[in-house]
Amino acid sequence: xxxxxxxxxxxxxxxxxxxxxxxxxxxxxxxxxxxxxxxxxxxxxxxxxxxxxxxxxxxxxxxxxxxxxxxxxxxxxxxxxxxxxxxxxxxxxxxxxxxxxxxxxxxxxxxxxxxxxxxxxxxxxxxxxxxxxxxxxxxxxxxxxxx
Numbered sequence: 001x002x003x004x005x006x007x008x009x010x011x012x013x014x015x016x017x018x019x020x021x022x023x024x025x026x027x028x029x030x031x032x033x034x035x036x037x038x039x040x041x042x043x044x045x046x047x048x049x050x051x052x053x054x055x056x057x058x059x060x061x062x063x064x065x066x067x068x069x070x071x072x073x074x075x076x077x078x079x080x081x082x083x084x085x086x087x088x089x090x091x092x093x094x095x096x097x098x099x100x101x102x103x104x105x106x107x108x109x110x111x112x113x114x115x116x117x118x119x120x121x122x123x124x125x126x127x128x129x130x131x132x133x134x135x136x137x138x139x140x141x142x143x144x145x146x147x
Contacts, residue, residue: 009089009096016082024077033074035115040114041076049059051081052104074116075100079110094132102147113127 016024023042027033033055041053073087077085081104088107091099104111 009086009092010024012082012096012100013086016079016086022079023081026077027074037074037114037116038076040080040116041074044112044114045076048110048112050078051109052103053114055116056113069076082104085109090144091139094136095127095143098140100141100145102143106147 012026015026023045025038027035037055044050044053053076082100084107085100085103088103089096089099101111116130
């Protein structure tokens with residue numbers, strides 16, 4: 001793991017500050033989430049004027065192919081909603097994504113879901129090792145105990 005590894009939450013904070021549109025689409029750069037699903041997210045958002053739309057492997061034609069515990073979520077946010085959520089989140093690293101959705105539910109934001117399929121990463125290697133998994137588990141337990 002590189003010494004310049006950026007925590008997941010830090011990347012979100014930086015990204016939302018520089019986003020120029022009304023919506024922010026978040027997906028992994030390793031293509032474990034295929035960009036072909038983007039139009040479905042946009043259509044779903046328009047359909048219900050949702051505050052955020054999350055990809056799910058549990059609905060419709062969603063599925064998991066070569067997926068493991070380390071896979072993250074693919075989401076479309078209204079920019080103002082994401083800005084508000086990012087300001088409220090206290091978690092770092094991989095737990096940050098979980099906290100975003102928990103805070104969204106607490107604030108009664110509307111959430112739409114789109115069935116998607118996950119595939120094994122196409123590019124790069126996972127930065128998630130044993131210490132990160134332990135930190136993730138500890139962070140999740142703390143998050144659920146305090147929210």
